[in-house]
Amino acid sequence: MSLPVVLAGIAGLCVGSFLNVCIHRLPLRTSVIFPPSRCPACGTVLRAIDLVPLLSYLRLRGQCRSCGKGIALRYPMVELATAAGFVAVVARWGPGLAAFQAAVFLSLLIVACFTDLETGIIPNRVTIPGTIVGLALMAFGPAGPVPAVLGMVAGGGALLLLALVSGGGMGGGDVKLGALMGAFLGWPDIGAALAVAFLAGGVAGIVLLAARRKRRRDPIPFGPFLVAGAVAALFWSASILGWYGRFLRPS
Template identity: 40%
Template structure:
């Protein structure tokens, strides 16, 4: 019962911060302030009333339309809120009431925002990657945390690895295979997981990206693919299960 109530609270908080993730996704790539003004309709910019700001529920009661201009609201809004809440619940089930859970939830929301901004705009804003990196590095000082040395090595290995990929890509394919935002995102992930797990994160991202990119290329002929979502999946997997996966791999 106690656990159920705690999970419910994590879910609620995840919905509220998911709503903030929507603000990040909309405003960061447009270089708008993320604190002011309060939430507004993205079409007519009318400020939302208090009962229009309730995560998921408001979207449903409004029938997916702005109450003012009646323009359709993207289903991305409730989906991001729901996705963030479920992600937080997953982190909570993995680490319980702990510092690792708090840090993991912040990482999840940051990665979610980075992935979706990359899909929509083809960039990952510095505000997000540098912010994440600083949170990860600060968290490493926690007594049972990663430790600042491993965190720093994670940044260098993560960023350095993608820098090598990017240079090789340029040399072999004569085009930009990876952006600076990707590089900074993996460096930020490295600050959270350390140098060994960040290698795992990169490996997962490259394998998934190659599979999805290959299938997409075969079906649509489209070659460009934002790499951010794959890095996000790789980084989150490394944070949640990196130790377990690496122990298993090294025991083979």
């Protein structure tokens, strides 16, 4: 394993630790910098030794040092997911602008996914600045700003149209997340992301209904499916678009 890949994994663990703070605090509309991190159960300020990504969770056996309450499994999951994502982008594109763009994109997606799962909300403090950052970063890429702008309009526009047609079946956070995805993925890759998202969401909905875990009118967070589609398109957009093209082509 090369040194850049190892460093990417370490950086991912550290960034993932910060993303956990964002996931917890952004829906509460509090600062992600101050005050210092505390145990959600007893309020004890965590020491530096308790904040080492992943290792602290393992050493404390998933429990707060002060009160013994369990620490949510989401914390190591986010750190591992971020590390895996950073390793994947560096292994795919090597150190450079493309890997940095992808790492920023994955970080935003992780925050959006877990906030939607936990609260049913994708905060504007993620999607709006994230879209602006995406447009700015992609403007420096080889394709320039045009595909990013087209992707943003297509991603946000498609989900906005669906929200209007469905009468509330799609939330405003999903619409803005679609715009963010389009800014980073560009056109036509945003099409691949949306195709995978709707396919995954449809399959999951059918399974949940069949298992009686959800009723027909129960809300299902769509953000995680959009995130799954975005990750799939980030790495395999050409294959996805090619498959859909062959599937839709008249025989």
